[in-house]
Amino acid sequence: MSKPSLLILPGDGIGPEVMTEVRRVIDWLEKEKDISFDVTEDIVGGAAYDAHGTPLHDDTMAKAQEVDAVLLGAVGGPKYDALDFNVKPERGLLRLRKEMDLFANLRPAVCFDALAAASSLKHDVIAGLDIMIVRELTSGVYFGEPRGVFTEGNERVGINTQRYTTSEIQRVARAAFELAKKRNGKLCSMEKANVMESGVLWREEVQKIADAEYPEIETSHMYADAGAMQLVRAPKQFDVIVTDNLFGDLLSDIAAMLTGSLGMLPSASLGLPMANGRPKALYEPVHGSAPDIAGQGLANPIACILSFAMALRYSFDMGEAAALVEGAVEAALADGLRTPDLMTVEGGTKVGTTEMTDAILAKM
Amino acid sequence: MSKPSLLILPGDGIGPEVMTEVRRVIDWLEKEKDISFDVTEDIVGGAAYDAHGTPLHDDTMAKAQEVDAVLLGAVGGPKYDALDFNVKPERGLLRLRKEMDLFANLRPAVCFDALAAASSLKHDVIAGLDIMIVRELTSGVYFGEPRGVFTEGNERVGINTQRYTTSEIQRVARAAFELAKKRNGKLCSMEKANVMESGVLWREEVQKIADAEYPEIETSHMYADAGAMQLVRAPKQFDVIVTDNLFGDLLSDIAAMLTGSLGMLPSASLGLPMANGRPKALYEPVHGSAPDIAGQGLANPIACILSFAMALRYSFDMGEAAALVEGAVEAALADGLRTPDLMTVEGGTKVGTTEMTDAILAKM
Ligand SMILES: CC(C)[C@H](C(=O)O)[C@@H](O)C(=O)O
Ligand SMILES: CC(C)[C@H](C(=O)O)[C@@H](O)C(=O)O
Numbered sequence: 001m002s003k004p005s006l007l008i009l010p011g012d013g014i015g016p017e018v019m020t021e022v023r024r025v026i027d028w029l030e031k032e033k034d035i036s037f038d039v040t041e042d043i044v045g046g047a048a049y050d051a052h053g054t055p056l057h058d059d060t061m062a063k064a065q066e067v068d069a070v071l072l073g074a075v076g077g078p079k080y081d082a083l084d085f086n087v088k089p090e091r092g093l094l095r096l097r098k099e100m101d102l103f104a105n106l107r108p109a110v111c112f113d114a115l116a117a118a119s120s121l122k123h124d125v126i127a128g129l130d131i132m133i134v135r136e137l138t139s140g141v142y143f144g145e146p147r148g149v150f151t152e153g154n155e156r157v158g159i160n161t162q163r164y165t166t167s168e169i170q171r172v173a174r175a176a177f178e179l180a181k182k183r184n185g186k187l188c189s190m191e192k193a194n195v196m197e198s199g200v201l202w203r204e205e206v207q208k209i210a211d212a213e214y215p216e217i218e219t220s221h222m223y224a225d226a227g228a229m230q231l232v233r234a235p236k237q238f239d240v241i242v243t244d245n246l247f248g249d250l251l252s253d254i255a256a257m258l259t260g261s262l263g264m265l266p267s268a269s270l271g272l273p274m275a276n277g278r279p280k281a282l283y284e285p286v287h288g289s290a291p292d293i294a295g296q297g298l299a300n301p302i303a304c305i306l307s308f309a310m311a312l313r314y315s316f317d318m319g320e321a322a323a324l325v326e327g328a329v330e331a332a333l334a335d336g337l338r339t340p341d342l343m344t345v346e347g348g349t350k351v352g353t354t355e356m357t358d359a360i361l362a363k364m
Numbered sequence: 365m366s367k368p369s370l371l372i373l374p375g376d377g378i379g380p381e382v383m384t385e386v387r388r389v390i391d392w393l394e395k396e397k398d399i400s401f402d403v404t405e406d407i408v409g410g411a412a413y414d415a416h417g418t419p420l421h422d423d424t425m426a427k428a429q430e431v432d433a434v435l436l437g438a439v440g441g442p443k444y445d446a447l448d449f450n451v452k453p454e455r456g457l458l459r460l461r462k463e464m465d466l467f468a469n470l471r472p473a474v475c476f477d478a479l480a481a482a483s484s485l486k487h488d489v490i491a492g493l494d495i496m497i498v499r500e501l502t503s504g505v506y507f508g509e510p511r512g513v514f515t516e517g518n519e520r521v522g523i524n525t526q527r528y529t530t531s532e533i534q535r536v537a538r539a540a541f542e543l544a545k546k547r548n549g550k551l552c553s554m555e556k557a558n559v560m561e562s563g564v565l566w567r568e569e570v571q572k573i574a575d576a577e578y579p580e581i582e583t584s585h586m587y588a589d590a591g592a593m594q595l596v597r598a599p600k601q602f603d604v605i606v607t608d609n610l611f612g613d614l615l616s617d618i619a620a621m622l623t624g625s626l627g628m629l630p631s632a633s634l635g636l637p638m639a640n641g642r643p644k645a646l647y648e649p650v651h652g653s654a655p656d657i658a659g660q661g662l663a664n665p666i667a668c669i670l671s672f673a674m675a676l677r678y679s680f681d682m683g684e685a686a687a688l689v690e691g692a693v694e695a696a697l698a699d700g701l702r703t704p705d706l707m708t709v710e711g712g713t714k715v716g717t718t719e720m721t722d723a724i725l726a727k728m
Pocket of ligand 2: 194195225440454457458613
């Protein structure tokens with residue numbers, strides 16, 4: 001049997017640094033566990049713009065379509081802020097999501113015991129927090145047409161279109177219900193059905209799937225503004241949250257921040273099954289490219305390492321290896337090791353990017 | 365000189381109860397301070413639907429256009445959830461905002477000393493918090509066309525349109541810059557210019573106004589997802605935030621929740637000056653209709669009373685009377701009085717809606 005293939009796209013900012021650490025985890029697995037991958041590497045985002053004048057070269061796009069999984073670091077940075085909208089680093093990432101049809105973006109927000117104190121929220125509000133946000137990732141206002149900046153008389157007009165079809169809502173809802181089934185059996189869907197017709201359709205379609213296919217799941221609906229509030233007030237009331245692309249962008253960032261561990265959170269973006277049965281998949285840390293600390297050996301590699309662990313679990317059915325990596329991360333944290341982003345917690349030992357991985361590998 | 369006119373729209377849920385308390389404050393001002401208003405009352409939201417089959421009767425709309433200020437309680441409730449989109453209680457409120465052209469929605473998020481402990485956030489993160497969110501209220505995805513649920517082949521499609529013009533952005537930006545000038549001279553504008561062209565236009569136009577008209581204001585820009593995060597992580601970094609209708613809906617709710625005092629927060633929605641120089645204006649508490657506690661004498665009247673205080677200040681130039689009301693609220697809280705929503709704070713004295721107002725009036 002041929003090895004599973006993995007395309008690594010480090011991207012910009014701290015992306016390359018954290019990806020170097022993931023490579024060390026991959027090497028360890030090959031050496032110690034005889035688990036090996038066919039790894040290729042390419043560029044995306046600002047790095048691709050610098051090399052090719054586009055944030056995602058067609059050849060890279062084609063490779064991404066062929067591999068079993070893509071692992072991406074981060075894209076963007078102030079250097080590219082003035083670029084034209086269509087060649088911004090973000091467009092590379094958005095093109096990957098869209099053309100690979102990665103409609104279900106899984107963003108777990110888990111509060112690590114060792115780090116609960118790093119949250120701006122009170123301990124009892126977030127201790128033990130474990131929620132999963134499922135964000136629709138290939139439609140909505142991110143991709144709807146018409147879009148652009150137009151001239152009308154003396155005025156410029158900026159337009160974007162929020163657009164969802166029945167089947168787009170159904171497929172992401174099913175993905176979320178399936179997760180709720182494996183977790184605590186609760187799903188809350190969020191939109192603004194009181195203001196937006198696209199939200200009315202969203203709510204109706206989610207409820208239909210609930211009634212017809214998942215009667216055993218406790219399904220509820222919340223307006224997204226109330227949802228944002230409740231995430232801040234009492235996040236542990238949630239199990240799985242399903243929401244659209246734009247609300248998901250904000251709500252998952254709030255959820256991530258609650259845990260006090262932005263540098264810790266992975267994500268998986270999943271699409272339809274390929275011929276080999278594996279879903280199209282892209283894994284990336286939730287944190288951005290953090291240009292302010294890039295290149296200084298300060299970045300926290302954990303989110304990217306845990307994104308790779310998600311790949312082991314969701315793409316390669318290697319739950320055991322995934323658990324090994326995740327357990328090692330928890331153990332390193334329990335030992336008090338802290339990259340600078342985690343140093344709001346009292347009493348840890350400050351380490352850099354490499355030492356953190358050293359510790360994780362030692363625990364493995 | 366004729367008395368200034370005030371239209372009171374109690375609306376649904378706890379709206380009527382809290383408005384009764386505002387009436388007591390109005391009566392007190394008339395008796396003790398010889399400040400009097402020409403007050404009329406009408407219905408809106410579910411109440412109007414029950415009476416007229418529409419959430420806002422044309423006569424009520426016409427009255428709202430004529431008065432110096434409108435004071436609204438809250439609209440909506442589960443009773444109306446199944447109603448057709450176009451007659452939902454919310455449509456009444458949205459019609460008022462749109463037809464009165466109330467483009468600048470001011471939502472102060474202030475953490476009252478006496479209540480800091482009620483927040484789910486740590487004390488030092490929110491103690492002394494005082495930020496002002498300025499939300500565009502008459503455009504964006506709330507009102508853009510085309511909108512609706514359509515059929516395309518076998519699919520239903522839900523569509524809404526995010527749409528902003530130069531002049532819409534400019535006028536709300538100016539309102540926000542003026543506030544920043546009177547406050548701490550800092551303004552942060554939030555959008556998703558990395559993903560949405562309407563955000564690109566927003567950012568450009570805000571920056572133009574900054575450069576041309578407010579060089580003394582420290583102006584910055586943030587993506588709305590990062591903004592949501594930063595509100596949770598370190599809200600005191602902000603002074604004035606300006607953002608669009610939909611982002612403003614979520615971000616202002618987050619900000620409100622930070623203070624631990626949702627039942628405390630007022631809002632003002634301001635439009636263009638009328639013939640008498642006063643701006644078109646509607647004042648409303650940020651909390652909703654809270655149907656679960658309606659009619660039980662448990663509602664916190666403070667947000668609605670403080671909304672009336674905002675009316676005194678912004679519509680009637682009665683800063684002194686506004687300060688009198690605000691001071692009395694603080695004093696009542698400092699005495700330990702707490703409606704049930706505030707009872708997460710240890711050691712307060714639990715009171716109902718009426719007793720809270722009794723205490724405020726006594727302090728005045
Ligand atoms: C970088 C950006 C395009 C992206 C998004 O808006 O989706 C990011 O914020 C995210 O959440 O993955
Ligand atoms: C009730 C609803 C229409 C409204 C909105 O979405 O604007 C509310 O959430 C608000 O923030 O005032």
